[in-house]
Amino acid sequence: MKLYSVETAKFKLDGGAMFGVVPKVLWNRTNPADANNRIDMAARCLLIEDGKRLILIDNGIGNKYDSKFGSNFALDASVSLDASLHALGFAREDITDMVLTHLHFDHCGGSTVWADPGVTAKPAFPNATYYVQKSHLAWAQAPNAREKASFLKENIDPIVASGQLELWDGEVELVGYMKLKVINGHTEAQQLPLIQYKGHTILFAADLFPTAGHLPLPYVMGYDVRPLLTLEERKGFLEALSKEEMILFYEHDPVNEMGTVGINEKGAYFSAETFRLQDL
Numbered sequence: 114m115k116l117y118s119v120e121t122a123k124f125k126l127d128g129g130a131m132f133g134v135v136p137k138v139l140w141n142r143t144n145p146a147d148a149n150n151r152i153d154m155a156a157r158c159l160l161i162e163d164g165k166r167l168i169l170i171d172n173g174i175g176n177k178y179d180s181k182f183g184s185n186f187a188l189d190a191s192v193s194l195d196a197s198l199h200a201l202g203f204a205r206e207d208i209t210d211m212v213l214t215h216l217h218f219d220h221c222g223g224s225t226v227w228a229d230p231g232v233t234a235k236p237a238f239p240n241a242t243y244y245v246q247k248s249h250l251a252w253a254q255a256p257n258a259r260e261k262a263s264f265l266k267e268n269i270d271p272i273v274a275s276g277q278l279e280l281w282d283g284e285v286e287l288v289g290y291m292k293l294k295v296i297n298g299h300t301e302a303q304q305l306p307l308i309q310y311k312g313h314t315i316l317f318a319a320d321l322f323p324t325a326g327h328l329p330l331p332y333v334m335g336y337d338v339r340p341l342l343t344l345e346e347r348k349g350f351l352e353a354l355s356k357e358e359m360i361l362f363y364e365h366d367p368v369n370e371m372g373t374v375g376i377n378e379k380g381a382y383f384s385a386e387t388f389r390l391q392d393l
Contacts, residue, residue, distance in 0.1 A: 114290065115162045116310055118362075118370055118390045119197045121173025121223060122156035123189035125149075131323070133335040143326030151187065153367040156219055158194070159285055159306075159317055163288065166211040167203065169238075170317055171364065172223030177234065177267060194223045211241040212287065214319040215303040216253040217263040220364075225271045234267045236275045237338070243272050244287070246295060246302035247280040259338060260300065271320070296321060298343025311393050314359045315371070321347060323365035324385040325372050351382045363389075 128150050129337050132140040137150075144152045146334050156173035173194055174186075179190070183190070198204055224243065225234040236243070250273070253264045272278050286292045290309040299320045306317040320336075321343070322328060330347055337343045353359060354374040362371050368387075375385030 114310070116315075116390055117160040117162070117196065119160050119169070119201070120155065120159040120192055121158055121194040121197060122172070122219075123192050123367065124154050124156065124174065125151035125187040125221070126154050128152040130335040133328075133330050133333050133337070133340065135329075136256050140326060140332070144324060145288045147257070153218075153364050154323075155363075155367045157364050157366075157370065159308075159362060160198075160203070161291070161308075164223075166209050166288075167207050168212060168287070168291075169208050169241075170212045171214055171220045171319070172211065174219050175222030175225070175237070175268070177222065177227055179231075205238050206240055208241040210287070211238050211243045212293070212306060213243060213306075214305060214317070214364075215249055215300050216245065216269055217260075217300065217320075218265050218268055219263075220319065221268050222265070225269055234271045236272050236277055236375065238277075239386045241277065243278045244281060247282045249300065249302035249304075250278075250280060252301035257338070263336075283355045296343075296346045298339045298341075298346050299334070300338055301390055303336075311391060314357065315362055316350070316354070316359055319363070319364050321350065322361055322363065324363055325361075325366050325369045325387060328374060328382050328384050330382055351376075355382060360393075 128140060130274040131152060145150050158172055159170040161168040223237055226237045228235040253269055257265045284293055284295050292307045293304040294307055295304050303319060305319055308315045333340045333343045351374060355376045360373060361369055363369055370389045372387040373385045375383050
């Protein structure tokens with residue numbers, strides 16, 4: 114088995130939304146904002162090569178967006194899933210398993226490509242089985258007003274109609290070295306892969322810990338639909354991460370690919386060490 118870090122996009126989001134009630138004077142130290150109060154973001158995915166199986170975890174924003182969408186999020190067109198896969202010697206047709214942590218556009222936009230531009234889309238991975246939590250799909254198909262802009266039909270409906278989608282109901286073990294943990298604070302039934310690799314335990318952090326700057330316990334995103342539940346979920350994971358020396362894989366950190374968690378004498382959690390996947 115071999116793991117690869119796959120960069121699929123660089124973009125920007127509002128720093129205040131990314132850090133919720135945390136004052137800017139604090140979060141700006143680790144995630145500096147531009148003149149429009151936006152912070153740099155990555156859409157970093159994880160690829161697992163295991164014999165004839167090629168498992169991709171999330172797939173970024175994709176390429177179906179128009180110029181207005183691209184401008185709103187300051188998307189860098191020079192970074193793409195296809196280019197990153199090609200650099201590793203792979204293509205979308207090689208993917209056998211597509212694990213989606215959740216269906217927000219910055220995590221699943223690459224799931225589909227235009228068949229008829231602007232009208233109909235089709236699955237981007239013709240030979241893959243897609244996986245998502247059953248309750249999360251139902252949530253995404255009848256979105257609340259708070260999340261509606263994050264769930265785009267062109268990213269979701271084609272994979273539902275394709276027959277390539279497998280729905281899970283709760284925590285599962287996809288393969289012996291990867292379990293999916295389900296949490297409900299950020300959105301209904303976000304699933305986080307927990308992976309055993311080279312003697313390490315790696316948590317694909319998705320939107321529970323989007324960047325290394327989000328490690329302090331109260332640093333909950335304004336996007337979360339159940340922020341107090343997120344707080345409890347973060348506490349449980351942070352205790353395990355710091356005590357068991359687990360590693361975080363950061364999906365959205367523009368600089369830090371992976372890292373460990375420390376706890377100081379006051380009981381505050383912090384980024385203890387950052388490194389790259391290739392260093393393991």
